[in-house]
Amino acid sequence: MSKRQISTLWDAADYANHLNRPLSTFITLVWQFVGINDQTKADKAFAAFTAKLRPWLIAKTGGYYAVWVAENSPDRGYHHHLLAHAPREITPKLREAAKAWLPKRRHPQKAHALDIRLPWVNANPIKAQYGQLRYISKAMDYSAEMVDRETGEVFNLASWLGVKPKEGKALTGLVLGKRCGASESLGALIRSHAEFPSRFECFA
Numbered sequence: 001m002s003k004r005q006i007s008t009l010w011d012a013a014d015y016a017n018h019l020n021r022p023l024s025t026f027i028t029l030v031w032q033f034v035g036i037n038d039q040t041k042a043d044k045a046f047a048a049f050t051a052k053l054r055p056w057l058i059a060k061t062g063g064y065y066a067v068w069v070a071e072n073s074p075d076r077g078y079h080h081h082l083l084a085h086a087p088r089e090i091t092p093k094l095r096e097a098a099k100a101w102l103p104k105r106r107h108p109q110k111a112h113a114l115d116i117r118l119p120w121v122n123a124n125p126i127k128a129q130y131g132q133l134r135y136i137s138k139a140m141d142y143s144a145e146m147v148d149r150e151t152g153e154v155f156n157l158a159s160w161l162g163v164k165p166k167e168g169k170a171l172t173g174l175v176l177g178k179r180c181g182a183s184e185s186l187g188a189l190i191r192s193h194a195e196f197p198s199r200f201e202c203f204a
Contacts, residue, residue: 001069001140003157005180007200010161012067012182013133014199015191016085017126021065023083024125025091026117026132027098032077033113035105039078039175043070045103046080052101053084054183060090069136069180078175081136083129088118134163146203155203 016023029049031042046068054064065085072078086094095116102113119128142165144157158164184190191198 001137001179003141003144003146003200006137006140006144006157006161007198008182008188009067009069009133009137009180011188011191011198011200012186013083013129015186015194015196016065016067017129018196019065021063021085022125022129023065023067023085024119024128024132025084025086025094026115027082027084028079028115028117029082029102030076030079030113030115032079033107033109033111034103035107036103037077039072042078042080043178046070048103049098049101050082053082053098056094056097057084057086060093061085061087063185064183065185066183067133067136067181067186069139070175070178071139072175083132083136091116091118130162134161137161137163138166146200149202149204 013023029046031037031045034045036042036045050066050068053066057064063085066082068080068082070078070080098114098116102110107113119125119131140158140163142156142158142163146155146157146160147153148155
């Protein structure tokens, strides 16, 4: 992922924090486990899933706050990770509802297509959000650098964010479509109207 894509994710997550809507619920959708191996079809299935998730969360929490990435790995194939604001008390109902939002296909491993995780009971949801954000940023360019506009000091972007590559695991493979995104509620236009600063604004 490029610096621009990484900033999309991190600025949106920072704004979610500002709104007291931490993105601490971690949803993974593995499309090969519902018999979808084509990226275009998987992207459509993901769009259909989020089209159901969005109104469900709005009805339960008053809003839809989320960021997502697409990955293509040797073990999972093409899949999506989504971080969303969903309080712990509604998660059991979310897990049940979300099963019905998967494609209506038979597959022997369909039970593994959807995974919804929460941080530990006593975990700080904000810390959990950034831990999960580092995980979904793992396909970033580890050589990317930023330059401080005032001092000229050069920083490695991955080190600055605390993102480390997973040892022994291949980086994500080719992704043909859109690589990542954020809900409209956390998007650049909303943040601009709110005059919310980017953590990257002092870097070139």
